[in-house]
Amino acid sequence: MSTASSTLQNKINPDYCASGVWAPLLMPMQENLQFDPGRMLALGEELLETGCHGLAMFGTTSEANSFSLQERMAALEHCVKGGIDPAKIMIGTGCCAYPDSIRLTQHSIDQGCQMALMLPPFYYKNMTAEGLANSFSLVIDALNNDQFRILLYHFPALSGVPITPELITILRERHGNIIAGAKDSSGDWSNTKQLLDAFPDLAIFPGTEHLLLDGLEHGGAGTISASANLVPTSIRKVYDLWLQNDPDVKQQQDYINGVRTAIQGTPMVPTLKYLTSLRLKDPDWTRLRPPMVNLTEAQSQQCLSAVQAAGLDLS
């Protein structure tokens, strides 16, 4: 390795289980709402070729919780059989019931995945950190695999169950390096900053590329962001420019901030599927599982005007 590239590498903690730009893969559907294997594989391959370091499958953006365990396992198997390197897939496996989390996580290990992105059990609210930790521990103990890595998924607006510093501390004490990072989808820089300061050994991924550069400058690992389905190359460019100490990074961060703001005016997953259908000239891409619904005509117009004003080229 040259001195130059060593210097670049050293900007990211080499012990992070993962780093860079990860896309929480949108899940295309057939008319009967079963997942569409062909379109799924095509998008996954495209995102890896056009900027993403990896794919986060079956998080919020993949409509994971609208699919049964069997469906999620079948989708992962299809991606791996289709040739996507399972080391580039971070799989969402955190369920309300720990036996389900064990089953999904073990399956992903069997498929060759090296990391899971785990929601806490999210039905019961106001649980203690100890109680939440006990649920993760039942999963980790059942896996009995000290090579596998877990990223904790903090998305309090949807799960209603925060991943607190207290919970992370308990889990690190119990399980050491198996607890390897966190995705912070609070959208709140003060929370991300708190995690970065408190846990410098953990790979912390802001859940929005708004916070990519701020995160990187404070030891963050990159971003796992829904928008990476739409603008992987643009988001990746921020990461690469930062690695190269290129001052243009700020301007590029401003550009992706503009796109992000434009798509945030309407519901995220329906918006991304709508824009993907335009980009790929494929109306079937707009299908969603309930409880999500498609954008209204007015929302579609609003969204399209906003992304065009932000300079996004959908051709």
Next chain:
Amino acid sequence: MSTASSTLQNKINPDYCASGVWAPLLMPMQENLQFDPGRMLALGEELLETGCHGLAMFGTTSEANSFSLQERMAALEHCVKGGIDPAKIMIGTGCCAYPDSIRLTQHSIDQGCQMALMLPPFYYKNMTAEGLANSFSLVIDALNNDQFRILLYHFPALSGVPITPELITILRERHGNIIAGAKDSSGDWSNTKQLLDAFPDLAIFPGTEHLLLDGLEHGGAGTISASANLVPTSIRKVYDLWLQNDPDVKQQQDYINGVRTAIQGTPMVPTLKYLTSLRLKDPDWTRLRPPMVNLTEAQSQQCLSAVQAAGLDLS
């Protein structure tokens, strides 16, 4: 039927799919946290003998969302094989993923159940009434059974997804009498009253016996309340005294209010399991699945003092 009993019957709408006092069955566990079939069946039988009209299995109090689908189906099968009339079991079948809801609900029909108590898909928040209705409709259409009845489960503090009057209206328009009622676990009389006024044909069950008498006097169907695991006879007495136009009903309602207030000072399911373990002199009854944890020593003492002050006899 005598004139007297006809008069009594007429106090409850005869078209309600269910009425009276239903216990959301606590779920006992073995040391390995698998459900304990023997203790489960024993408690279910006891509750039906000592006051409950029926059992609501696999709602919040049963720790339903901490069990896999397979576990929930096995528990129901054990109850039915053990001799509990499936018509007296209202089963919780509302999952985040509609294929899971279809599977659980069809299984309960196959076991002879006549009603399900369904949560909305509860991961994604701020969904439209139409989107939520679409999820229920996919289940109802798949069942294709106009005899089966669904009660909608409103528990916004845990699910984060309210069952709104708008949603009920859409579902009644689409599915008529299949949408037969609702459990209102908001604990908010103004919400229960709104549902009773807006949907006089629906069997509305307040989720706490605090509101039993108020509910009955405004056309409510009874109550489905966690405390029925502990004081089924006392809660039933309110229902029976009300049916009999007995003025002592108010005093009895005051008594059960006191017990309810006493057990509400500590987390509900751990509290009920603790008190059940005392009542049955069976320490194994305290086991819980994560993310729940047992009461601390201080909480146990607080709880015990409170219920004793409320006049509860645990011997």
